[in-house]
Amino acid sequence: MTEQLWNHGVKKLKPYIPGKSIEDVKKELGLTEIIRMASNENPYGPSPKAIAAAGEALMQTHLYPEPSNRELRGKLGELHKVDPDRILISNGADNVLLIIGQAFVNPGDEVVYCSPTFPVYRTSTVMMGGVPVEVPLTADHKFDLEAMLNHVTPKTKLIYICNPNNPTGTVVDSNQLRSFLQRVPKHVVVVLDEAYAEFISIEQYKSGIDYMNEGFPVISVRTFSKLYGLAAARVGYAIAPAELLQPMLAVREPFPVTRASDAAARAALEDVEYTNFILAENLKGMKFLSAELAKFGYETVESYANFIFVDTKEDVQPLYDGVMKEGFIIRPCTSFGYPHHFRLTIGTHEQNERFIAALHKVKAGKTTTI
Incomplete structure (x- = not known):
């Protein structure tokens, strides 16, 4: 009965599914630190x-x-x-x-x-x-x-x-x-x-x-x-x-x-000095992550944003779950129609290095047990 009152267009909408929140992952996995590299946020924060x-x-x-x-x-x-x-x-x-x-x-x-x-x-x-x-x-x-x-x-x-x-x-x-x-x-x-x-x-x-x-x-x-x-x-x-x-x-x-x-x-x-710093760090992070991801056999699309589109050539869900247990949120692209891809926000140099280390653990089957 209630749906009869809705705007007809609302029934045709597909709810937007954002990346998981830091708060939800902390509560779900009992972790104290989460680094979100899923939402294309500026990792250094505002000026x-x-x-x-x-x-x-x-x-x-x-x-x-x-x-x-x-x-x-x-x-x-x-x-x-x-x-x-x-x-x-x-x-x-x-x-x-x-x-x-x-x-x-x-x-x-x-x-x-x-x-x-x-x-x-x-x-x-x-x-x-x-x-x-x-x-x-x-x-x-x-x-x-x-x-x-x-x-x-x-x-x-x-x-x-x-x-x-x-x-x-x-x-x-x-x-x-x-x-x-x-x-x-x-x-x-x-x-x-x-x-x-x-x-x-x-x-x-x-x-x-x-x-x-x-x-x-x-x-x-x-x-x-x-x-x-x-x-x-x-x-x-x-x-x-x-x-x-x-x-x-x-x-x-x-x-x-x-x-x-x-x-x-x-x-x-x-x-302007601060934004120039962000642009320079983003470019360095892009080059670092692209090179490191290639060592896993992953393909990255040349990106002109603050994120990378990554093809893992296999179901991305286990990888998503694994790195989340290590304290990292990435964006699986299954909802976009790409079940083998994920989108990775460029982080700070420290975050990028830690993510690659976590990825090594996941690929080696040494993911943290929660």
């Missing part, structure tokens, strides 16, 4: 300046936040060289993606994206009565631009491109993406989910903002959760032409970001 700024802002928690995040948009405008009025701030990139669905998708509208990828694209589409059109990734785990174009119809409203893609860490070629955008029909909006864009180190790489400045009707979605280490603060943003932001601003809640989160984000942008 000390961001923490200090958030603490100071907490003294004004009795006041509502400034609703337009004017100062933060101003700093982002300077960083990206865009008009701050073309920026929308909300509580996390996933919320920005939900806002896009609310703003553009009508019942029956089609939304095209490749799969596997970030599941919010499907969720936001189904919630609004839209039709998800899922296209397989290419053989090298990238978004298949040509196949997506072939699936565009008069009913298509949105196209999502996760670049770099989650969970594979791959990017699409900039020239191919420009050619793709030139051929997308005018009735379709392209959303570039660039949550990991700051980690890309490709020479002359073009971002969604570059394409927007060239006049393409694209929306770039970014986050402070990854590079800036503010995952719990929930700060994400979109950069788009004014006509695309207008409906998004209409459905966005009035006070989406707390004063503390806004202050932390502003301070994080100012600490």
Whole structure:
């Protein structure tokens, strides 16, 4: 009887299954220390300046936040060289993606994206009565631009491109993406989910903002959760032409970001030395882990994010269970359709070395008995 009251779209949703929490694993296995390398979090945490700024802002928690995040948009405008009025701030990139669905998708509208990828694209589409059109990734785990174009119809409203893609860490070629955008029909909006864009180190790489400045009707979605280490603060943003932001601003809640989160984000942008340190350490960790994982016979996909997509060539579940008993949480990719793969977040140098040591124990059959 109760289900008869539900929104019809809710019945079609697949609940998002996040990686196990540190708290749950501690309780389940009786461990005192857990290192989570499953959720693509910044292992070094946020800039000390961001923490200090958030603490100071907490003294004004009795006041509502400034609703337009004017100062933060101003700093982002300077960083990206865009008009701050073309920026929308909300509580996390996933919320920005939900806002896009609310703003553009009508019942029956089609939304095209490749799969596997970030599941919010499907969720936001189904919630609004839209039709998800899922296209397989290419053989090298990238978004298949040509196949997506072939699936565009008069009913298509949105196209999502996760670049770099989650969970594979791959990017699409900039020239191919420009050619793709030139051929997308005018009735379709392209959303570039660039949550990991700051980690890309490709020479002359073009971002969604570059394409927007060239006049393409694209929306770039970014986050402070990854590079800036503010995952719990929930700060994400979109950069788009004014006509695309207008409906998004209409459905966005009035006070989406707390004063503390806004202050932390502003301070994080100012600490360029710290973000450069994070980028350098991530690159070193990527090289170390890729080389060590290869010694196990595992294959890794070239990644431009803060994680690695690893093919173990066998059922990944025993490996997942084994390293968890050693105090490490990784992300098995079975739910993404990859039963032999796992996604591994780049940790600190110490965490990376300890993970490889734990992996040796698991492969040697010397896993800790709980």
